[in-house]
Amino acid sequence: MKTFSEILTEIRKIDNGLHGKDFLLTWEKSEGELKQLLLIAEAMRVLRENNISTKCFDSGLAISNFRDNSTRTRFSFASASNMLGLEVQDLDETKSQIAHGETVRETANMISFMSDFIGIRDDMYLGAGNAYMREVGEALDDGFKNGVLAQRPGIVNLQCDIDHPTQTMADLLHLVNHFGGLDKLAGKKIAMTWAYSPSYGKPLSVPQGIIGLMTRFGMQVDLAYPEGYELIPDVVKRAGIQAESSGGSFRVSHSMEDAFKDADIVYPKSWASYQVMQQRTDLLRNRDTDGLKSLEKQCLTQNADFKNWECTEDKMKLTKQGNALYMHCLPADITDVSCKEGEVSADVFEKYRILTYKEAGYKPYIIAAMMFANRFGDPAKILEMLRNKATPRVIG
Amino acid sequence: MKTFSEILTEIRKIDNGLHGKDFLLTWEKSEGELKQLLLIAEAMRVLRENNISTKCFDSGLAISNFRDNSTRTRFSFASASNMLGLEVQDLDETKSQIAHGETVRETANMISFMSDFIGIRDDMYLGAGNAYMREVGEALDDGFKNGVLAQRPGIVNLQCDIDHPTQTMADLLHLVNHFGGLDKLAGKKIAMTWAYSPSYGKPLSVPQGIIGLMTRFGMQVDLAYPEGYELIPDVVKRAGIQAESSGGSFRVSHSMEDAFKDADIVYPKSWASYQVMQQRTDLLRNRDTDGLKSLEKQCLTQNADFKNWECTEDKMKLTKQGNALYMHCLPADITDVSCKEGEVSADVFEKYRILTYKEAGYKPYIIAAMMFANRFGDPAKILEMLRNKATPRVIG
């Protein structure tokens, strides 16, 4: 593990291009900027685990806007905000007047007078979630430029229809710490594969986010899914281009076994195809309950053809030395634990359970780092101030 | 803009009669007290915009009790509380045991052991909202007097059936800053008019609050609405008396054009008549769903007769130099934006959009000032302490 001073030295080498910018898609950020985030996250972890306060706001709000259910990300966002000294205020659209036809432009400003950050989850509607975040961002730009807002709140994408950057960056930090450095990832093979689930409509953001991020660092990224479970074509295309330019590889197949072969890392996880998500989006918009039920039935039938896409001990044996790192964004559909037949067998999951929990544990630090880099032009300076001030998080 | 020191000097000239008092209706406060609030709000804004912490509580709770939906006021209350260092705790009556027949007297004490303020919105039931706040206040007096509570939480009216003081005081501060001083408002004409909306049952608190406040400062207040859209008679009567004693005027008409003529300020906004609100209150209490539907239908039909009560470019031309300040408490029903036909045309709204956002932006400071004046007998002293201490809100 690097020392705090070593981390600061590395941070100082990188221009903070994240300053004042929203975090909406990892592929809009440079490799240096992504590395910067990992370093800041680690620095904050060192401070907190040494009982040193990471508060840099004396007061201020962080708004959360969850348009879909969440446990992990909700608590991660709350944790990150609290670490920095911000109080979370949830925009619960069911308790607001937003249904009255109020514009996004207006709501965005109304909630932001004293807000430093807005975290948004909007993953239900294909073509809409990321677009909504950008619409909020433009409204905030407009409000800030015109003197409505004394500060421009930063936006953190807490999962959209395209990407799930707080998840995938936490995944990346997990890999960095597991394999001993970002530079150790080049050449490593990661299998991002579909897996069977007895439920349907799981978002595309994780597989898309993983192939969109891991192809940046020279990894060999294998995407595998049964035919009919396609991701958004643009994202897949981008992954290919990125792999080429980073010196890695990107390959799509329709065999879980093939993807697992010699993999250093496997990430088996269910999703619905983007075509299904598009149909679902249309049905949701039209509040077509019968259509939704019929789509669900059809998809579950389709899913059932691929129950063998389960991450089992046998499949794990195909991986490098039978010992690949299993990853999951959680909660996983675990056979005989959380469902009858699922994404992963109980024995495989149990073997890696603690590691998946640790993987999840990076998310609060990643979100805090996103906020930190957005707010402070010279993050190393502020981190050093916090270290030198050394206010105890818990007295005694 | 006044300097911080100039603001303090003005604050020092006014006896703080708001100390220890609930804020339930603007007309229960003297003009000096209202001016005091505007000054404190401005002082806090100067501090915050100069990155100086406005925290005066190290810990403590601010309770919010929203008996109707809210976005703006909810976030304003959260912002104000956070600015002062208080954590918001929402009393969600659906998640509590209040339905079990628990008395208001008891609940008020049970939530207040560690509370410094209680903000209440209760605008649905005519004759009940403001009364509920007073009932809570008496319960807190009783609890404090009898040693149940170590402090008497202050109550802030976040909108009731009669008044909406945090809105109208924010409106007033907007006018003060727009026209260059409270003393500049005397003689200015403000048209508070009904406007068409495709929805019904909008509260009376804003028009009542506006005529109840603006008549205090020598303004020429014109109230206009179609016959059948009356406000609570007592409030109207009071407005007349106040106008007379402040050297202004108060006039009721049934013509939007007439009210707009030579106006310096227009505030076109829909509402339901107090008679309708009374019927609605009775129906809500009896849970008479059919009756409510029938009332809604009847009111919407009535509304439809007055679609010409829209604030358009043509009507704006009637105002002083065609250039009156347009105000709204938001969200407005904007024709072709948030509805097909509404309170205001899209072009008029767009011209004043940023100004209405700024108007809304004063609300967090007004609420903070209400809390501040309630808590501190010598507000100038505390503001000076904050300025001298100069704890940065954001480090760096």
Added chain:
Amino acid sequence: MKTFSEILTEIRKIDNGLHGKDFLLTWEKSEGELKQLLLIAEAMRVLRENNISTKCFDSGLAISNFRDNSTRTRFSFASASNMLGLEVQDLDETKSQIAHGETVRETANMISFMSDFIGIRDDMYLGAGNAYMREVGEALDDGFKNGVLAQRPGIVNLQCDIDHPTQTMADLLHLVNHFGGLDKLAGKKIAMTWAYSPSYGKPLSVPQGIIGLMTRFGMQVDLAYPEGYELIPDVVKRAGIQAESSGGSFRVSHSMEDAFKDADIVYPKSWASYQVMQQRTDLLRNRDTDGLKSLEKQCLTQNADFKNWECTEDKMKLTKQGNALYMHCLPADITDVSCKEGEVSADVFEKYRILTYKEAGYKPYIIAAMMFANRFGDPAKILEMLRNKATPRVIG
């Protein structure tokens, strides 16, 4: 009232066996440990009432997990957390992904990365509430041991199927202050009796908690209820054993009058028998709506046979000098106030109303003390630090 220094001296005499331990049942704690809690609660009250900050956390979360409605305990938990400097984050299971078959083990870790405490209310399912808390505790042990969590959050039982320790410890502190000391309670007679209520399914945790706690201190504990309203046999048995070993007594009867006779304290409160709670648990689990309705009807009919189990002026005359202390966890079913016929007559309740409010007012301090003792091995040292630092809670 003891001085702060005297309280510290007493705290110093007791080994803090509560350090690092969850608080799930009072009878798992020694008398010394319970006394320790009362002392810490009092010390914190002295600090706060002298405007001295009790914050010992600069940042951190306290998670609340309410599986049943709550007002008092919710606000008490929020108050306690805020007093210590922790921000409450509510785990609202309806807004999370927990329904997806996620394991308790996993959720417990996912919400705890930055959490210092978890407060849980789970009182609906007999045999399940306390067990759930222990399951969470084991998951946290596992996560902490394996490096998933940087700290092991402490668990506070905010009411379960067996005990309601934050309530009964607040009740005990009320008695200590009312009678002038813990040592003054020996020999005092307390009547914990059933009382009539027009609703059914009230938890057993209060009567069980009271007989499980008050038998520890040499009190004469009388439990009285109509036949058919039995408590969990194990708890009753334990009360008997404890009474014997503390030099008190424990007696079960089926006469309210008998229990009230010469009582120093009466605690009349409705509950459903453990057999009914068991049936209800089974029906809830099977989502048997018809079965639940039928059980409710049957129980209300049974209740109606015992309307004379009401705490009236006449019954109060039976108590010691007609002047026993009336206690209730609130809200009480008050005849002619919150219901037509209830647990207590309006005149008796009114006479003791303020005292019951004070009783409730100890709960925030008790919860804060539970957290404090869990976190700090040497509570007197930290309390002294807070006193010496003397940061004002409110400036000025």
